[in-house]
Amino acid sequence: MAARHLEPDTPELRARWGNFAWNAENAEKAKEVLARYPVGRQRSAVMPLLDLAQRQVGAETNTQGWLPIPVMEYVAAYLDMPIIRVVEVASFYTMYNLVPVGRYHVQVCGTTPCMLRGSDDIMAACKKRGMHKGHTTDDGMWTLTEVECMGNCASAPMVQINDDNYEDLTVESFDKVLDALAKGETPKPGTQLPGRHTVEPVGEPTSLAAMVKENHDYRGEW
Amino acid sequence: MPKLTVDGIEVEVPAGATVLQACEAAGKEIPRFCYHERLSIAGNCRMCLVEVKPGPPKPQASCALPAGEGQEIRTDSEMVRKAREGVMEFLLINHPLDCPICDQGGECDLQDQSVAYGRGASRYDENKRAVTEKYMGPLIKTVMTRCIHCTRCVRFSEEIAGVDEIGALYRGENMQITTYLERAAKHELSANVIDLCPVGALTSRPYAFEARPWELKKTLSIDVSDAVGSNIRIDSRGREALRILPRVNDDVNEEWLSDKARFQVDGLTRRRLDRVWIRKQGKLQQASWEDAFAAIAKAKPGASIAAIAGDMLDCETMFAAKVLLKASGSSLIESRQTGMDYAVSSLAAVNFNSTFAGIETADAILIVGSHVRWEAPLVNVRLRKAAKNGAKIFIVGPEWETTYPATFLGADVSVLSKLPGDVSDAFKDAKRPAIILGGAGLAAGAHDAALALAVKFKMVTPEWNGFNVLHMAAARMGALMLGFAQQGGIKDLVAAKPAVLLALGADEVDFSAFEGSLKVYIGHHGDKAAHAADIVLPASAFTEKAGTYVNTEGRVQFADKAVFAPGDAREDWTILRALADALGVTVGFDSFAELQAAMIAEVPALGIEGLADYGSDLPKGDAKADLGGEIRYPIKDFYLTNPIARASETMQRCSSELLHGVEFAEAAE
Numbered sequence: 043m044a045a046r047h048l049e050p051d052t053p054e055l056r057a058r059w060g061n062f063a064w065n066a067e068n069a070e071k072a073k074e075v076l077a078r079y080p081v082g083r084q085r086s087a088v089m090p091l092l093d094l095a096q097r098q099v100g101a102e103t104n105t106q107g108w109l110p111i112p113v114m115e116y117v118a119a120y121l122d123m124p125i126i127r128v129v130e131v132a133s134f135y136t137m138y139n140l141v142p143v144g145r146y147h148v149q150v151c152g153t154t155p156c157m158l159r160g161s162d163d164i165m166a167a168c169k170k171r172g173m174h175k176g177h178t179t180d181d182g183m184w185t186l187t188e189v190e191c192m193g194n195c196a197s198a199p200m201v202q203i204n205d206d207n208y209e210d211l212t213v214e215s216f217d218k219v220l221d222a223l224a225k226g227e228t229p230k231p232g233t234q235l236p237g238r239h240t241v242e243p244v245g246e247p248t249s250l251a252a253m254v255k256e257n258h259d260y261r262g263e264w
Numbered sequence: 265m266p267k268l269t270v271d272g273i274e275v276e277v278p279a280g281a282t283v284l285q286a287c288e289a290a291g292k293e294i295p296r297f298c299y300h301e302r303l304s305i306a307g308n309c310r311m312c313l314v315e316v317k318p319g320p321p322k323p324q325a326s327c328a329l330p331a332g333e334g335q336e337i338r339t340d341s342e343m344v345r346k347a348r349e350g351v352m353e354f355l356l357i358n359h360p361l362d363c364p365i366c367d368q369g370g371e372c373d374l375q376d377q378s379v380a381y382g383r384g385a386s387r388y389d390e391n392k393r394a395v396t397e398k399y400m401g402p403l404i405k406t407v408m409t410r411c412i413h414c415t416r417c418v419r420f421s422e423e424i425a426g427v428d429e430i431g432a433l434y435r436g437e438n439m440q441i442t443t444y445l446e447r448a449a450k451h452e453l454s455a456n457v458i459d460l461c462p463v464g465a466l467t468s469r470p471y472a473f474e475a476r477p478w479e480l481k482k483t484l485s486i487d488v489s490d491a492v493g494s495n496i497r498i499d500s501r502g503r504e505a506l507r508i509l510p511r512v513n514d515d516v517n518e519e520w521l522s523d524k525a526r527f528q529v530d531g532l533t534r535r536r537l538d539r540v541w542i543r544k545q546g547k548l549q550q551a552s553w554e555d556a557f558a559a560i561a562k563a564k565p566g567a568s569i570a571a572i573a574g575d576m577l578d579c580e581t582m583f584a585a586k587v588l589l590k591a592s593g594s595s596l597i598e599s600r601q602t603g604m605d606y607a608v609s610s611l612a613a614v615n616f617n618s619t620f621a622g623i624e625t626a627d628a629i630l631i632v633g634s635h636v637r638w639e640a641p642l643v644n645v646r647l648r649k650a651a652k653n654g655a656k657i658f659i660v661g662p663e664w665e666t667t668y669p670a671t672f673l674g675a676d677v678s679v680l681s682k683l684p685g686d687v688s689d690a691f692k693d694a695k696r697p698a699i700i701l702g703g704a705g706l707a708a709g710a711h712d713a714a715l716a717l718a719v720k721f722k723m724v725t726p727e728w729n730g731f732n733v734l735h736m737a738a739a740r741m742g743a744l745m746l747g748f749a750q751q752g753g754i755k756d757l758v759a760a761k762p763a764v765l766l767a768l769g770a771d772e773v774d775f776s777a778f779e780g781s782l783k784v785y786i787g788h789h790g791d792k793a794a795h796a797a798d799i800v801l802p803a804s805a806f807t808e809k810a811g812t813y814v815n816t817e818g819r820v821q822f823a824d825k826a827v828f829a830p831g832d833a834r835e836d837w838t839i840l841r842a843l844a845d846a847l848g849v850t851v852g853f854d855s856f857a858e859l860q861a862a863m864i865a866e867v868p869a870l871g872i873e874g875l876a877d878y879g880s881d882l883p884k885g886d887a888k889a890d891l892g893g894e895i896r897y898p899i900k901d902f903y904l905t906n907p908i909a910r911a912s913e914t915m916q917r918c919s920s921e922l923l924h925g926v927e928f929a930e931a932a933e
Contacts, residue, residue: 125444130431130432130433134434
């Protein structure tokens with residue numbers, strides 16, 4: 043999350059995004075989101091609506107999407123709330139991109155469990171493909187960010203790319219994922235380990251082994 | 265009413281009080297940065313940690329912890345001492361040690377508290393955080409590296425001012441306080457965040473690097489930029505008033521001050537009249553006091569003398585003028601410079617009877633012809649509180665940006681005689697209905713109609729008086745108490761064709777109507793009246809004389825003299841005393857004390873600090889009164905409403921930048 047900043051408010055930015063408005067499909071969705079909150083508490087919808095706006099920008103630019111200033115102003119006007127409150131929310135949460143990103147936003151977890159399980163190699167694999175931390179590749183395909191713990195420690199190392207997590211990565215399986223994405227395919231999200239489904243123990247359970255077959259009372263053994 | 269002990273002292277506090285308040289009730293000082301009595305509780309600085317039993321075995325933030333029955337609080341234990349040291353050490357990690365070049369130095373909460381509660385030295389040798397400067401307009405200077413993220417400024421602009429424009433962007437260590445896209449803070453109370461800021465992150469831009477607090481002489485005074493009568497403290501050094509700060513007075517200004525009252529102070533050293541001027545062959549030329557008095561005496565006014573009181577006068581000056589005219593045999597005195605002629609037979613009918621604190625409790629308010637945000641920003645704060653408490657607010661007049669939900673009923677004042685159904689229903693149901701009649705409403709002839717509405721909606725009961733007139737001139741209520749009003753307003757003075765016209769700081773008068781009179785201007789700024797005057801006598805501004813002021817709610821307040829007037833300028837009453845000699849009449853006072861005693865003898869209410877009693881008997885009014893049509897607010901530019909503000913560079917810059925959108929390039933530093 044280092045070096046987050048707002049994209050400068052330039053005339054070009056205004057020209058490109060100044061007349062942003064929901065497209066027909068999102069206008070429906072926005073209404074539905076708004077209806078989830080009680081009357082007078084519509085401001086609570088700011089987070090889902092910012093996400094919706096980011097996705098629409100993404101669809102228009104064929105990227106993961108980001109939030110230009112005029113788009114945030116549009117959301118503020120839509121919810122009739124002060125613009126500064128919208129920017130506060132957008133700048134607080136790292137899932138809102140404040141600057142343009144590429145087609146795929148590769149977020150490599152570098153926190154201790156992932157690091158111990160080889161996130162350095164994953165990072166090196168990204169660099170090998172020309173990605174730099176905090177930058178988008180020249181072809182507009184990849185944006186690389188190093189992030190802190192995403193809560194997938196049991197299947198470390200992991201990478202989040204746009205909406206999906208890819209876990210239990212090795213350099214080879216990670217390369218396969220990126221190749222598939224580059225070709226426009228959708229690789230299987232979740233664990234990339236053959237034979238593993240979610241985060242169940244690999245092989246046999248190593249703790250609470252007696253619980254596998256039946257409800258075992260451990261209390262006597264304490 | 266929970267009972268608890270603080271360091272062994274038993275205290276009882278009202279239900280809902282916090283532990284911090286309980287500690288204060290027990291006389292214990294709790295250090296704090298983010299907590300402020302008038303703002304919501306944030307609990308993010310952690311400086312107010314105390315030990316609480318029963319509870320988890322760790323220090324707790326006392327500002328956000330409700331006081332409970334039987335709690336045992338320790339503020340002097342080893343745990344508390346260590347907790348405070350730890351918090352202080354963390355706060356100082358990212359705070360630059362630039363106190364020698366910081367304007368907050370000497371009056372800085374962080375400085376004081378780190379001396380009192382901090383460790384002696386730092387153990388931190390990593391790099392400190394640095395934050396880019398943020399532009400917040402011509403009044404607020406920012407050094408955001410010093411910010412400790414207490415969010416008082418954010419809460420002030422959201423809760424008190426009602427203008428959401430300051431926010432905290434990003435998170436954690438990268439959190440930054442800023443206005444949206446670094447635009448200038450654009451409301452009339454913006455500079456209060458300077459007082460609220462516990463460190464030197466937000467300081468006063470016009471006052472930057474002017475003085476250190478310990479060099480300043482502090483004088484208690486009353487603000488004259490509007491009719492609120494805010495309590496202020498004038499900080500002066502030598503002969504110059506350097507800055508104005510608000511004083512706490514819960515009945516008047518709480519602890520806020522409008523930007524104009526705070527920053528017009530630099531106008532006191534510019535465009536000043538510091539010599540006597542006499543017009544010869546159409547040009548003002550320097551002269552001596554003797555020449556001026558001789559010239560006035562030569563006009564042999566006799567009883568043909570009139571006086572107009574300006575908007576910023578103290579009662580003593582007006583009384584001295586009144587006595588002088590009376591001794592000459594004239595009673596041509598008027599204070600409503602722009603020619604208004606509302607009836608003043610009952611002072612209660614031209615007074616803000618609800619009081620400022622009382623208007624907060626009103627539940628339906630009709631504002632007639634008042635741009636409250638510009639005419640009395642601190643009354644607007646009260647109205648916002650009333651609206652938050654559920655009051656319905658309706659406004660008759662051209663639309664302006666309110667800071668609370670309000671319904672505009674159109675600019676035509678004739679709507680008063682046929683209020684829409686929902687409005688009259690709201691007033692019929694209200695327990696404490698109120699009407700606020702502004703200067704524009706009076707000018708549009710709505711006085712009688714408003715009085716009739718007060719009767720119709722039963723706004724005056726033994727417990728509640730909801731009829732209010734909101735004046736704009738600090739001198740107005742005092743002038744009316746002293747009888748500075750003619751039946752026909754200033755037209756009566758014009759009709760009398762006086763030989764000599766004394767304009768006492770009166771700059772808004774149309775002097776072309778007084779063609780044949782010898783116009784003597786007694787004032788402190790070379791403004792509109794000095795251009796029209798035949799003789800200019802230099803007098804004192806409000807900082808340069810002691811005096812009595814009465815605000816729009818009829819509150820009598822005394823102000824002290826902070827500095828001496830520049831050059832040949834004298835205190836107003838001495839000029840009038842000398843003029844009496846020149847005219848050969850006796851006024852019966854030779855000192856300020858004698859003048860004040862004579863004034864109090866004539867109007868006893870002016871001798872008692874506090875609300876003057878005008879009774880609660882209002883005239884019945886006249887529901888069928890002729891209404892004057894369209895309402896036009898008299899204030900076109902909030903920052904330039906009086907001669908001092910017009911002379912102030914700060915106010916001029918505010919006007920052009922904040923109201924007229926002129927862009928100023930920032931000086932390269």
